Amino acid sequence: MINFYNITDRENQEYYEAIEVYKAGTNEELQLKSEILNEKMDSGNSIIILGKQNVMPSFMAMLWKLEDTNFIVNEIISIIPSFKDVPFGKMYFDVLKHSEYYQNNHIIFEVEDPEFGNKEERLEKINYYFKYGFQLIKGIKTVVPDPISENYENTLLMVLTQNRFHEFGKEEINQMIIKLYKDLYDIDEDAFVLKGILENIPEKIELTGKY
16 A cells, blocks of 8 residues: 655654655765755745655655745655656656645646757656646756756756646746746856746747647
């Protein structure tokens, strides 16, 4: 049996179980430091969703609420390697769709850009998200900085929203991206990398269910 648990503070054992899943399921060079994770939880903007198979913690995801917006970013997904064959992705998306976070917000996922790296593999991941109701925000190219080096990952933005025909305004997306980079990566609006992203946001924001 697989159960999921919402964690909103550090006052219970399940928070520390989730951190152990994170450490076991995330490459060490990509891991956020424990004190940063603690600060995120203490801020009141983070939610962790912990998945257990029977009593064994095996999956965790961290969501981050972008204050003063209607957006939540899925910041982390981590699975213990020995549980990779368990369909946690599908189950997690079902949990999200029945959560209060989904009822009141648009949930953003940063996904690897197929134009960089292994195209076939990255397209397969994007199509997996499409399968469960995600849409791609067209024309927006982003990057995710490496936490311990000057490198970065080229990414796209996908969104899970209740109304598939929701029309986002350019300024709404603009402010979401500014807030995302400040909160998650401590990158200010006037930084070169962010200015380049913002300058290329299209005038008309469109969502699509195919790449």
